[in-house]
Amino acid sequence: MRGKYLMCVFALAINVAYANERCEIKSIKSFYEYLNKQGPTLNLANKRKDQFASEVELAKQRPNPEVDLDYLKGDQFGLDQNTAALSIKHTIEFGSKREKRISKANAYSGLNSTQTDLSLYEANVDAAIAYQKIAQLQILINSVKEASVTFDKLVKKLASRKQLNPEEIVSLSTLRLASNEYKAQLNEIENERLLLLGKISFLTKCNSPRINYYRLSFPNFLSNQEQRNDSGLLQMEDLKVKLAIQELELQRSLGYSNIQLGPVVEYETQGRDEFVSVGIAITFDLPILQTNTGGKLKALKELEAQTIESSNNKQMLQIERENLSNKYNRTLITYKNMPSLQDLENKHIEVEKLFSRGLVSISMAIESHRQQVDFLKSLFDMENDLLVTYKNINLIDGDLHSFNKLLN
Template sequence: MSARLLLSLWLGMLGIPVFAQTQTQACQSLSSYKDVLRCSIQNHPSTQRSRLVLDQNQNLTGVAEQIPNPQISTQILSGKTNSDERVDYTQVNLAQPFELGGKRGSRIKKAKALVEVSEIDLQLTQEEIYLRTYLSMIRLRQISEEIEIYDDALSTFEKIQKQYRSRPRMTPEQRATYSVLDIAASDYRVRRQPLVREARVHERYLEIAVGRKLDVRRDFYPARRKDWPKISDGTEEANLKSAAIRKSQAEVAVALAELESAKSLAWPDLQIGPTFETQSQGSQRYQQLGVNISFAIPIFNLNGAGKSYANAGVSVAEATATATVREERNELNLNRQTYEEIVQLLKSTISASDLQRKHREVESSFANGIVPSSLIIEIHRQLADYTRSINEQETSAIEALAKIYSVQGRLLSEGL
């Protein structure tokens, strides 16, 4: 069974079906924003790098399981006695090293723990890419809305100025209004340009993530939420399933395996095997068969320094794991509070349809000569500022929700 298939099965058990798709399958058809999300977490260069590291580390277990090769040594001597008789001596030693003290077992444990760390690193990378891709698409929809507001304002200002220019003579008040509209239009053009550049940045990111150019309409991106999911109040251990926690626990396993390895190094390796010896002197020949045994004598050290270092590593890993659980619990509490406050705020705000209705009412009243032109400038300014503020709150709510889902271990399985 291949390493990639094993990884797919393991991730499937975690409830992450998107991982089961290959890069080609995930990017074949991009007909919705969900397709873009599935493709990006498979195709993004960061994912590919993490997957290559995992593929490399999948070989660690095989490396750790390897048994040392037998060793062969020989001695061949030839000479003459005082009576000029020829003497020949040959000795052949075959020895098999045996690793004592659990060296091989500790290597295997460490290798498996490192593979698990690599698997979790891959998930962390994909969570980061998922959120960034989702936020990029959300932001592109928001930018489109904000640019539309600026374009509508510029069009309205131009119509009013055109009406003033068509008159034979403008009153002082009309000239002042014309100048104010001119300044407001320049201000909106200045505000509009950074949005165009920001949109270009997000578009390039999506192209990198999916590996090709995306040419889509605004309604392709995630729509503005009307209903936000409810988040439970529980912060008990059962709800803390983040990849960061699992990685810290895997790093504890790595540190414990390193401690076992340090303890095992206090044991010498044993080499044992048969010895064959032949000796001839003149017409006489002797043959002998025996056993050779060799091992290091632990006189000068029992790897005490190595064990102390590994013990300290275990303490660091365990402290980090404990701190990570505490940090993730605090992160969950903080983001749940932030999320609930923003959602409550968004529910109490004016809807987009009501906002547009009020906008049309003011423009209609201006066209009928009921309200002054200053209100036209003010309604567009308020519309632009309000939309930008709502968009910022929407982004903050999505980020908080994503962090909550990440801590609970369900960001990739359930999605946003």
């Protein structure tokens, strides 16, 4: 019995140690690095890219040789007659069809792989923002809880008095309203945090991930001129046009007829006589009724439409990029001028000391707590807005590594 107990304790210790090993995420930086190395979204993205790459292998396939076997049996003037014919024909693709298929497959794979990289980057950054938001919400929860507890103490203190003056009656009513308001806010904030925590737990495979808040150091300014990289929303528009061009080239190649060419062997018996014939078989379509004019016309119109659409999208992205950059720069100036959490905490402690000494009225205490909560909300909203804007600028530029620099 004791042995079974020790085995259970040992197994539990191993599970705890394993869980702690899996939960070695202590900051938004380590969380983002984890996602880029072994996150579940990374595995899916790699499988998708392998899927797109397989399109090239599919395009490289050549037609298999075609085998024709004919057998005829009859009689001629009372003599048995048997005829067997065998031909093996190889398909020769004219118009560089195979090369055009491969070029289109490469364009398709490049476009979708780029889209996958951008989607992975966006998903990982959104998850990192969710991690940061959980840390922010925990600070906000502590602040709201403190205000609610403080107000409850004041309510209990005033309510215990046998007689209240008019000012105290109004203060008691105001405190009760403020306390209930903060409790409602607390419920809403905790629910939001719980939902976000579930997502982080799934991504980290950890039931209780450690969430710590770090105030990020954003770059001073971003240039209004976009940086061209191998992948980005701007580059994707070029890849879309490239795919449409390759589709047109493929349709043009389909206007040429293929030729099936190969040897033919015929064996014939008539009575006791045997005959063997050898020759060449050639099969091809006569380009009389059509040369894929409809397919070429359709591909041409799709290319023209895609060229116009991509040109419009690139202009809009350039305008959006400039506006995002200006927005980022303006927000960053305000963000850097805001006091730190430590400064806010020190000022709040001073107000609490003055209030405990009776030097600050109840209404001023309520206002002090309200301002602190509102300030935290504004600070965190601004921080999240900077993160989202930074992400969107990088999506346009295709700079998928700059977010790592932001976290260093």
